[in-house]
Amino acid sequence: MTKLEDRGFERELQFQASRSGGAGGQNVNKVNTKVELRFHVQQSELLTEEEKALVQEKFANRINSEGYLQVVCQTERSQLQNKELCVQRFYELLRQAFTKQKKRKATKPTHGSVRRRLESKKKQAEKKSNRNFRGGF
Numbered sequence: 001m002t003k004l005e006d007r008g009f010e011r012e013l014q015f016q017a018s019r020s021g022g023a024g025g026q027n028v029n030k031v032n033t034k035v036e037l038r039f040h041v042q043q044s045e046l047l048t049e050e051e052k053a054l055v056q057e058k059f060a061n062r063i064n065s066e067g068y069l070q071v072v073c074q075t076e077r078s079q080l081q082n083k084e085l086c087v088q089r090f091y092e093l094l095r096q097a098f099t100k101q102k103k104r105k106a107t108k109p110t111h112g113s114v115r116r117r118l119e120s121k122k123k124q125a126e127k128k129s130n131r132n133f134r135g136g137f
Contacts, residue, residue, distance in 0.1 A: 009046055013090070014038040015083060020074035034074035037086040042067050051098065058097045069093070 020034030041047070041055050041063060056063065063069050071089050073082040109117075 009039070009090070010087075012039060012044055012046060013087070014068075015086070017079055031079075033077060033079045033082055034072065035079060035082040035086050037071040037073075037083075037090055038068040039071075039090065040066075040068050054097045055094070059093060062093075 014037070016036045016038065017032040018034050018036070019030075019032055041052055044052065047055070055069065059069060062071075069090075071086045071093070073086040073089065076082045076085060
């Protein structure tokens, strides 16, 4: 599989800047540093149908009613840094969607671990039972 960055997703990404809260003092009130990345999943020419289905399934909560996958960044003080951060997060989301989860193999605890657990339980029970007041007046 080729690297995601090599596919050229940049031409399908849409960016929108707006004012954001957070660090920056007076700069926050007058400069559009918050960046919103939008990517239309179904209209993408770079994703296969299986990849589109995976993205739709795994990120249903991030896809709006119009079919856009949204990533918002407003942590940095410059628009350019927020834009770069959005693109990095976008690629990371795609990597998460495309990596297959390994099937979990059910295993049983080892005899040694069971023995150690039971011994510690016995010690704890003995410690607590020794706290009982056995009055002998």
